[in-house]
Amino acid sequence: MDDDSPYARWEQRTEIPLFLASLVFxxxxxxxxLAESMPSFWKDVCWFTMLALWMLFAADYVVxxxxxxxxxPHFARTHFLHTVVVVLPLLxxxxxxxxxxxxxxxxxxxxxxxxxxxxxxxxxSTLLLGFAGALAVYQQERGAPDTTMHxxxxxxxxxxxxxxxxxxGDITPVTRGGRTVAIGMMAGGxxxxxxxxxxxxxxxxxxxxxxxxxxxxxx
Amino acid sequence: MDDDSPYARWEQRTEIPLFLASLVFxxxxxxxxLAESMPSFWKDVCWFTMLALWMLFAADYVVxxxxxxxxxPHFARTHFLHTVVVVLPLLxxxxxxxxxxxxxxxxxxxxxxxxxxxxxxxxxSTLLLGFAGALAVYQQERGAPDTTMHxxxxxxxxxxxxxxxxxxGDITPVTRGGRTVAIGMMAGGxxxxxxxxxxxxxxxxxxxxxxxxxxxxxx
Amino acid sequence: MDDDSPYARWEQRTEIPLFLASLVFxxxxxxxxLAESMPSFWKDVCWFTMLALWMLFAADYVVxxxxxxxxxPHFARTHFLHTVVVVLPLLxxxxxxxxxxxxxxxxxxxxxxxxxxxxxxxxxSTLLLGFAGALAVYQQERGAPDTTMHxxxxxxxxxxxxxxxxxxGDITPVTRGGRTVAIGMMAGGxxxxxxxxxxxxxxxxxxxxxxxxxxxxxx
Amino acid sequence: MDDDSPYARWEQRTEIPLFLASLVFxxxxxxxxLAESMPSFWKDVCWFTMLALWMLFAADYVVxxxxxxxxxPHFARTHFLHTVVVVLPLLxxxxxxxxxxxxxxxxxxxxxxxxxxxxxxxxxSTLLLGFAGALAVYQQERGAPDTTMHxxxxxxxxxxxxxxxxxxGDITPVTRGGRTVAIGMMAGGxxxxxxxxxxxxxxxxxxxxxxxxxxxxxx
Numbered sequence: 109m110d111d112d113s114p115y116a117r118w119e120q121r122t123e124i125p126l127f128l129a130s131l132v133f134x135x136x137x138x139x140x141x142l143a144e145s146m147p148s149f150w151k152d153v154c155w156f157t158m159l160a161l162w163m164l165f166a167a168d169y170v171v172x173x174x175x176x177x178x179x180x181p182h183f184a185r186t187h188f189l190h191t192v193v194v195v196l197p198l199l200x201x202x203x204x205x206x207x208x209x210x211x212x213x214x215x216x217x218x219x220x221x222x223x224x225x226x227x228x229x230x231x232x233s234t235l236l237l238g239f240a241g242a243l244a245v246y247q248q249e250r251g252a253p254d255t256t257m258h259x260x261x262x263x264x265x266x267x268x269x270x271x272x273x274x275x276x277g278d279i280t281p282v283t284r285g286g287r288t289v290a291i292g293m294m295a296g297g298x299x300x301x302x303x304x305x306x307x308x309x310x311x312x313x314x315x316x317x318x319x320x321x322x323x324x325x326x327x
Numbered sequence: 328m329d330d331d332s333p334y335a336r337w338e339q340r341t342e343i344p345l346f347l348a349s350l351v352f353x354x355x356x357x358x359x360x361l362a363e364s365m366p367s368f369w370k371d372v373c374w375f376t377m378l379a380l381w382m383l384f385a386a387d388y389v390v391x392x393x394x395x396x397x398x399x400p401h402f403a404r405t406h407f408l409h410t411v412v413v414v415l416p417l418l419x420x421x422x423x424x425x426x427x428x429x430x431x432x433x434x435x436x437x438x439x440x441x442x443x444x445x446x447x448x449x450x451x452s453t454l455l456l457g458f459a460g461a462l463a464v465y466q467q468e469r470g471a472p473d474t475t476m477h478x479x480x481x482x483x484x485x486x487x488x489x490x491x492x493x494x495x496g497d498i499t500p501v502t503r504g505g506r507t508v509a510i511g512m513m514a515g516g517x518x519x520x521x522x523x524x525x526x527x528x529x530x531x532x533x534x535x536x537x538x539x540x541x542x543x544x545x546x
Numbered sequence: 547m548d549d550d551s552p553y554a555r556w557e558q559r560t561e562i563p564l565f566l567a568s569l570v571f572x573x574x575x576x577x578x579x580l581a582e583s584m585p586s587f588w589k590d591v592c593w594f595t596m597l598a599l600w601m602l603f604a605a606d607y608v609v610x611x612x613x614x615x616x617x618x619p620h621f622a623r624t625h626f627l628h629t630v631v632v633v634l635p636l637l638x639x640x641x642x643x644x645x646x647x648x649x650x651x652x653x654x655x656x657x658x659x660x661x662x663x664x665x666x667x668x669x670x671s672t673l674l675l676g677f678a679g680a681l682a683v684y685q686q687e688r689g690a691p692d693t694t695m696h697x698x699x700x701x702x703x704x705x706x707x708x709x710x711x712x713x714x715g716d717i718t719p720v721t722r723g724g725r726t727v728a729i730g731m732m733a734g735g736x737x738x739x740x741x742x743x744x745x746x747x748x749x750x751x752x753x754x755x756x757x758x759x760x761x762x763x764x765x
Numbered sequence: 766m767d768d769d770s771p772y773a774r775w776e777q778r779t780e781i782p783l784f785l786a787s788l789v790f791x792x793x794x795x796x797x798x799l800a801e802s803m804p805s806f807w808k809d810v811c812w813f814t815m816l817a818l819w820m821l822f823a824a825d826y827v828v829x830x831x832x833x834x835x836x837x838p839h840f841a842r843t844h845f846l847h848t849v850v851v852v853l854p855l856l857x858x859x860x861x862x863x864x865x866x867x868x869x870x871x872x873x874x875x876x877x878x879x880x881x882x883x884x885x886x887x888x889x890s891t892l893l894l895g896f897a898g899a900l901a902v903y904q905q906e907r908g909a910p911d912t913t914m915h916x917x918x919x920x921x922x923x924x925x926x927x928x929x930x931x932x933x934g935d936i937t938p939v940t941r942g943g944r945t946v947a948i949g950m951m952a953g954g955x956x957x958x959x960x961x962x963x964x965x966x967x968x969x970x971x972x973x974x975x976x977x978x979x980x981x982x983x984x
Contacts, residue, residue, distance in 0.1 A: 274932035275493035302524025305959025521743025740962025
């Protein structure tokens with residue numbers, strides 16, 4: 109792909125505003141779920157903000173698709189991460205790593221190594237997945253009569269135990285909606301976790317090889 | 328193996344009918360387990376359908392073995408997936424991926440990459456294993472006096488928590504039959520999950536390398 | 547190492563008797579734990595058999611060490627599996643895979659591929675670890691006042707949930723001895739499981755590549 | 766890096782005293798947490814010792830940074846393990862493996878292989894993480910009104926079930942502080958565990974290849 113292509117120029121111009129928009133989206137959702145005593149006017153503001161931002165993200169996706177000149181299913185496959193964050197806008201803040209890369213690149217600094225980049229991405233994804241999942245499950249479970257999830261702190265503890273596959277079972281979702289979100293979290297969390305541990309393991313091997321080269325021979 | 332060999336021609340002709348038969352097999356088993364108030368005539372129809380289809384699958388396996396001209400244990404080893412789906416016909420719909428490959432090939436489209444194929448296979452296997460396991464365990468547990476599995480939804484939730492190795496323990500099988508099926512699910516699920524996460528991790532590394540090449544150098 | 551060395555000849559002559567002895571050892575331990583109403587004479591026979599066999603295994607280890615002509619810590623490192631099965635004789639039946647290899651080799655048959663061998667070893671080890679661990683934990687827990695492990699079936703179910711890291715928590719050891727054995731099982735089980743899933747994942751990739759080569763090109 | 770550089774000489778001279786200091790640090794923390802009936806004078810001695818040692822570790826880190834002549838974030842990245850053990854001094858005894866390497870090197874012995882070194886590091890890290898985490902969580906949970914963690918033995922059992930991701934849930938932290946430490950343990954434990962199982966799997970493959978070469982051909 110040519111670096112002066114319309115696609116590349118679109119990406120350079122929209123990266124930062126869209127990243128800020130994605131933070132606003134996440135904040136609006138969190139406010140909607142956590143601030144239970146919010147006046148109903150502000151609740152409507154939150155929903156409207158989220159809807160507007162989602163449409164913005166969708167428009168960006170369509171523009172990218174058009175500019176890329178590719179046929180649709182092919183575009184969705186080659187721009188896998190874009191497709192994921194359009195469907196699940198709560199995960200959109202993940203675009204921070206390409207953003208960081210782009211900024212660092214503009215300053216002529218060396219970029220992160222491949223391992224470090226995969227670990228950053230996967231760790232951030234895991235954190236976001238956990239936070240968004242805890243919000244979504246808490247929203248489902250809050251009203252349930254026999255729930256064991258009494259506060260958002262409980263939801264975060266449950267999310268940590270679920271994504272790490274520890275699964276104590278002291279707190280578990282009981283509603284159909286909560287369990288559906290939980291199954292999505294398990295699937296995503298396992299894949300991301302595999303990526304984190306796999307990359308960490310390779311990184312550790314690399315660090316050890318490098319450290320061992322620095323050891324002083326006694327002669 | 329020659330592409331015009333009797334084996335290859337047999338495979339081309341039987342792939343689609345056998346795949347449809349395997350869907351009927353799974354549907355008959357699900358209907359048998361889930362439709363509790365089904366009249367006993369239809370229950371017999373379900374069992375008979377399953378038996379007939381199983382014999383059909385076995386016959387296909389024997390024909391393939393004869394056409395391949397190989398000795399038996401060697402054939403079972405080199406056609407590992409065929410052997411598995413003859414023993415566990417509930418998993419036979421897995422043949423969908425070779426089918427999709429074959430159809431796409433006929434149209435001259437590029438096939439899926441190796442990673443994508445392994446991920447599709449392993450994810451589909453995991454879903455099927457979970458669905459079939461939930462059905463089988465639910466069948467065992469339904470009548471048990473001190474069961475915690477009160478509906479098929481509970482069984483699906485239990486299967487997801489088991490295959491992902493989260494294991495909350497809010498719902499667990501208590502009968503000997505249910506626990507035996509569960510141990511099979513753990514063994515199969517772990518192996519498949521390892522294949523999914525391993526391939527996903529490699530795929531992510533590949534995607535990141537590709538994305539990083541597309542970043543615009545500023546000069 | 548020379549194939550006519552005293553070490554190799556010792557190995558060829560003792561492999562089969564020692565394997566049979568290890569099965570007797572495991573059976574004696576199982577009988578001792580499971581047959582609660584056994585007369586005390588037979589209990590003593592079991593303990594004596596186990597002690598005698600352990601001394602036999604230790605003698606074999608010392609002879610091997612002497613014949614190898616290596617210094618001790620080096621020998622223990624290069625013959626890692628031998629050292630493990632001397633310390634934990636319940637795991638000694640693992641020597642079946644070298645035995646199977648040796649027999650197959652004598653008949654001029656091709657040996658198992660490396661992946662298949664690692665998977666066999668690790669799966670068998672996992673099974674043995676689970677069986678021996680279930681026996682050992684059951685022995686500890688049987689008399690405990692507030693135990694949740696009421697039968698050997700419960701112990702097997704607990705061992706499966708532990709080694710697969712599912713960990714429902716419906717049955718857990720409560721005694722100090724039972725928990726100590728359980729921690730050993732977790733450590734060993736995790737390492738072996740990683741070996742199984744890693745090898746299976748590689749094997750699956752291999753099988754898929756091979757299968758894809760067999761697909762008929764349409765031309 | 767030059768072997769006679771001030772950095773290398775500093776490392777050679779301080780390695781052993783700092784390792785002993787880190788053992789004292791861990792012992793002081795353990796004494797402080799476990800010896801509940803300790804007179805308050807000795808409790809103050811423990812805290813003061815820990816504070817003094819922490820400042821010593823920080824001073825060592827600053828000296829190393831200055832001697833290395835690198836800019837700060839770069840130094841923190843290239844000396845990743847040093848940075849970790851300054852922030853979490855409970856994990857400092859991990860420096861034992863470089864120490865062991867250095868001593869063995871001085872004696873002209875061959876060093877451990879890369880796999881063995883990663884496994885040692887990661888296993889020791891896991892043990893230390895588990896022990897330090899059990900101490901820290903026990904300190905948080907001891908006073909809680911509805912805790913299920915009644916003794917340090919319970920805390921160790923909980924830590925083993927957590928780091929192995931088994932997660933029975935028979936004992937779980939209920940305080941905010943205990944859960945925070947637990948989430949840190951899950952994150953660290955998973956990464957380290959991945960490194961252990963990954964390296965063990967590679968090591969097993971290596972051992973099997975080597976053993977298979979030693980098998981006597983019959984001819």
